[in-house]
Amino acid sequence: MAAAIETKKLTKTYRSRQLGKINVVNELDLHVEEGEIFGFLGPNGAGKTTTIKMLLGIIYPTHGEGYVLGREIGDMDVHRVISYLPERPYYYEHMTGFELLKFYDSLFGNHDPDKCQRLLERVNLAGDASKTINQYSKGMQQRVGLAQSLLNDPKLLFLDEPTGGLDPIAHREIRDLILSFRDEGRTVFISSHELSEVELICDRVAIIHKGEIARQGRLTELLKGGRIEITLQGIDEGLARKLATGGTLHNLSDGYMLDMPEEEDVNAVVDTVRSAKGSIVSMVPRKKRLEDLFVETVRAATPGAAPKLAAEGGV
Amino acid sequence: MKDSKKKTLLAIAAILFVFQGFFNVQIIHPQWTRDYSLGKQSLASGLGADQAFLELLGFREFLAGMLWVRGDTFFETGNYDAVLPIIRLVTILDPKNIDVYSTGMWHIGYNFTDEEQRSDRRYLPTALALGKEGCANNSETYELYYEEAWLWYHKIDDDYPQAVKWLSIANEHPDITPARKNLMRNALERDGKPEEALQLLYKLKDQAQQDYNQDKNYEARNDLETLINNIDTTVVRLVQRGNIAEKNGWYASGDYDTKNPFDVGFSAKVTVTEPKVIVVEGTWNVLPVGTRVRVILRDANLPHSVPGSMDWDAMATSVQLDPPKNETYMQDQLFVRNRRFNRRIDMSKDPTMYPFSGDKYLIEFYYNPRSAPPHIQDKFGWNGEGMTDSNFLRLDARPDNERVVYTTLEISRDQLLQQGAYAGKVTVLKTKNYHDTAIPTDSLDDVIMVPSLRNSGATSASTSSGAAPGGKAAANAVINSLGGGN
């Protein structure tokens, strides 16, 4: 598969009077495949939006290279086939939803009211097409934003915190829409720190911290290393210790709790317990969460400031 | 954007920038100044910050209007000193406000007076200068030219070429009303040019006739009739006063009203009765009323002074809100009744108008027959051909050997103020010919007989020689008919 986004040592440096040179994005190497939903994760101020703006050609990299759909960043032609939904944008509030879509459509030099209508239907706003934006709720505004981002039938969508500040129902609506984008073969690049959302929809993620990529890979691989907790009763301690060779054993008042890596042979444990006439009270898989990965990653990157950063990351 | 493209754009901008500067200063600016600049005073001084701000934003006319309304209330309360700066400001702000100019000129020229209603002529140059400025700013209308001429004709009442000059500009403007064009005739007559006045009347009559033919309304008819009447009068006067004869060379042989020059027998005495109070008495042997002898008391060394007046035109260079405070210039008229005049002039109540700061003063007496009313001019002629004075006839006081009566008396500050060596002393000054009983008032022998137009020239003047045909009885009859004899 070809790369939808490829960056090589992409760097953005700002100069500040107090702090001197700051690398907001530092030698970033990103790789996003076509047709996947890519989660771009990081605490606030990690450089997510800066990276997106560089990829869109809105700001200019200090050095490094970047390619979007095979074209060097800053190439305006690529804007015909990508789209961007910024974090909590304000649209022209005097326009109706329909007018807003027509306006953005005309920026492509198009004039296709039918398409605008269809897109409004798609984001479930057909009934509110003649309301002005200032009458829209946050979720509706986000949906109309998604509709405008589909105007040019983009191959690649950049969504910056698409579910930020929305209620759970709106979350779900947006999530479903994003998933449908993938089904249509589009690449979706989501920047977010709402890890539970990302976990639900992303194929691959990159975790950026202090302008640098800390982790990057398939979500399934990154989240490997979950554990299983098995609560046992009616066996003696000797057996319990024997079983615990692959994990750790905790004494409970009326039995034992065995904590073992998920890749261990759980079936063998079950068989052994059953044959010893013991009983299995519960078996709880403790899957590795993206949240765990995130905190882990951030802590590893900045040992000193770890708790604070984790808090900032909203995890 | 590519750097090369950017450089091209910047180069274009640079070229445009140089060009716009040139274009603005060399091409647009001169035309703006010529056609769109509002008046000569561009940035008014003496405005408050808020007013200046309004002015800068082009709110000048509105501001002028507001100020003028305020000026109006000062007029009503008689606070004339406060009006003057307002007039100045308003004319600076709105140089197109003709009303403010004309009212201002009138106000400055006439309204600053002393307790006895003598106007402060130190303001006259300001009134004239304001008028000049108004004319320059409003050259498209006759109005201010007419107002300027009126000041010369009526207020200054001397130096008539100035009145003629300004009126001729006024008359060239198409917006002047027919009636106002007629003032030119009077000005020309007072300038000693009755024949030119007649020519003008003929021209105006032709025009009036045309107007009347086009639209036979009351006004046109009135205008036409007035002109015909004026032509009639002027022709008769030209005949009777000998101007036609003079022109044709038979004046010497004929019998004309202006023959022979009548001796007015001027004499005067000035008494300082109290500090700054003088009584002026004297003789003038003309019985019919209407004679006004000008009397001036002024600093002896006043710059720009001319006999019996000032060189007002030379002084009217700029609009000065304050007259020269240390100068004294009092001008009054001596009305002749029963061939004598006697006037008390009190200058003690107006120290600002009469500061008496100099040491030496001149009292001038001046009579110009050109300013005389027609019934007196019937004897004296337009140019004073029929007037003389054995003592004080001066031909050098005015250009072109104009015949005027002029003399001066000198007086010192101490004498006037009754101080120093003259403390408590009454100073009396006299012309050399003055006798307290110089001319017996009961004798009419040397009183001129004023001819009457109604008698178709049948009556001619008697002279001091008493040899006139018609005799004393006829003369008396004429005088009585004029209501002048007592």
Added chain:
Amino acid sequence: MNAIWAIASSTVGEAIRRKVLLVILLIALLLLSIIPALGVLSARSEMSAMISTIFFVIRFTSALIAIILTIYMIPNEIERRTIYTILCKPVQRWQFLLGKYFGAVLALALMMGIMTALSLVMFWFLKHPDASKMAEVAKQPILYLVEMSLLAAIAIFFSTFVAPLVNFFISTGLWLVGTVLNPLYDSFATNPQTAPIMKTMAKLITSILPNFANYDVKNPILHPGVVIQNEASYYLKTVGYGFMYIAILLILGIVVFDRREV
């Protein structure tokens, strides 16, 4: 061109709904409608006083609208992140800037048109001047529109790199200075006591700063006796001057904005 037009028309739509601008416009319209009552200020030149006051209100209000409308235009777009949704479309920055500028000019034209129309209607009902006089009166606001377009160009140029408040003072200052450049220059040029260096300075400043005084052509309109030669050529020249200066400012604005980190 499509994009520029789309941005311009959206800018107009936004501008005519901005409350602060509407309030200014409303006050101006109220002022204009009480102007006839001010006629008493000038007994005989009532007509000139009325016209000049109308012109003042239109000019002052338009300048205020031009500045307030323009200084916030680009900073607001950036602050609200609307600009990203536009710049990520195939829209060049220069197109965005021009679209915004033309939108501002159109909105100004609309508002000035309303003010002028109200003035003319009132003028017509109160004074019944003949048609030629009405045409005369309509001429000045046209040049004011060019003046305000130039002012908007100044404000939009500065808005590409300074904060709105600073821009407000810069633009207002330049406008105020620009409206007195001609009288100032004339008083320097005609005063014989002015030192040559001052004259040169005055000339230099007049050639560098945008000259708004050029657009003040009310003198012959107020005072019909004033005869103007080549009036059409003056109008053309001064409009041309305005366009030239606007072009300079827009080019500089485009160059600055092109590298601006938004």
